[in-house]
Amino acid sequence: MSGDRITFGIKGLDEMLSGGLIPGTVASVIGQYGCGKTNFALYFLWSGLLNGENVIHITLEERTGRIEYYMRDKGWDITPYLGKSLTIVNLDPSDFNLAINSVKNELPELIKRTGAHRVTIDPVSLFEDLFDDDATRRREMMRFLDRLRDLNCTSLLTSEADKENEFSSRYNLIEYLSDTVILLRYARGDSVSDIHLAIEVVKMRMSGHSREVKPYEILKESMIVYTEANVF
Structure with a gap:
């Protein structure tokens, strides 16, 4: 945490967010396939663990084991955190009643029980x-996001872009909520062959933020937003 902000730990992104997310708020990362939405969620979690x-x-x-693999593949030693400060839960969205109950009722109870400061849902x-x-x-x-805010955790939801x-x-919808x-x-x-990944903070309530479109890169052990560069 930087001051009263919740940091991503991604070089350049926290700068675009005026230091990071405001505690207790809900953020969404929206993007097409291959843009690294899950990567952003995992860096957000790792930054919290380090704090x-x-x-x-x-x-x-994804299965729980795959998420653990992705984190270790970045060079992160998650062993000391598993089952303690790091909780990974896999939900099957194909079972309507189970998924609805888990997200609406069991997740809030899990947040309370673990005292979670950060929660990610991938993809909402x-x-x-x-x-x-x-x-x-x-x-x-709307009810679900309001419940997350009431639990005093900072949440990050990934969402697929419309085709x-x-x-x-x-x-x-999620961008409005x-x-x-x-x-x-x-x-x-x-x-x-001239293709880049671009990031933009299009909305941030209660805070100023960068409105520029910036290139970013996903490397094996890091992510970088190039705030001093232009996309083209």
Whole structure:
């Protein structure tokens, strides 16, 4: 934590966020496949662990063992944290009743029990898929995010971008309900091979933030946002 901010620990990104996320808020990372949404979530968790915080990662796509593998592959020694300050939970979104109950009821209790400071859900899009209509989806997601805020944890949700609009989430909803929205996308130049990853902080309630689009890079053991560079 830097002052009263919750840091990502990603060079350049915290600078764009005026030092990091505001404690107790909900942030969303929206992006297309391959943009590194899960990477952002894991760096957010690792930064918390290094700060002595308790963290929870909810995965709706990957097995728990795969998440542990990804973290170790970055050179992180997570062994001292597993089952203590680091909790990884896999949910099966195909079982409607189980998934709904787990996210709405069991997750808040888990946050209370572990005293989690940071919570990530990857991807929240699969939870949104469970609802049949837009009105129910909006109502339930609004209640869920408000519950997270009431638990005094700082939450990060990843969301798949809409197939037809890379600037929007699948249901064009989570960006309105979140306090902070970080957009990831591909930026293509004139050349076919001239492709970069670009990041933009499009929204941050209660705080100033960078409104520039910046290139970023995913390396084996680090992520870097190049705040001094332009995309093209």
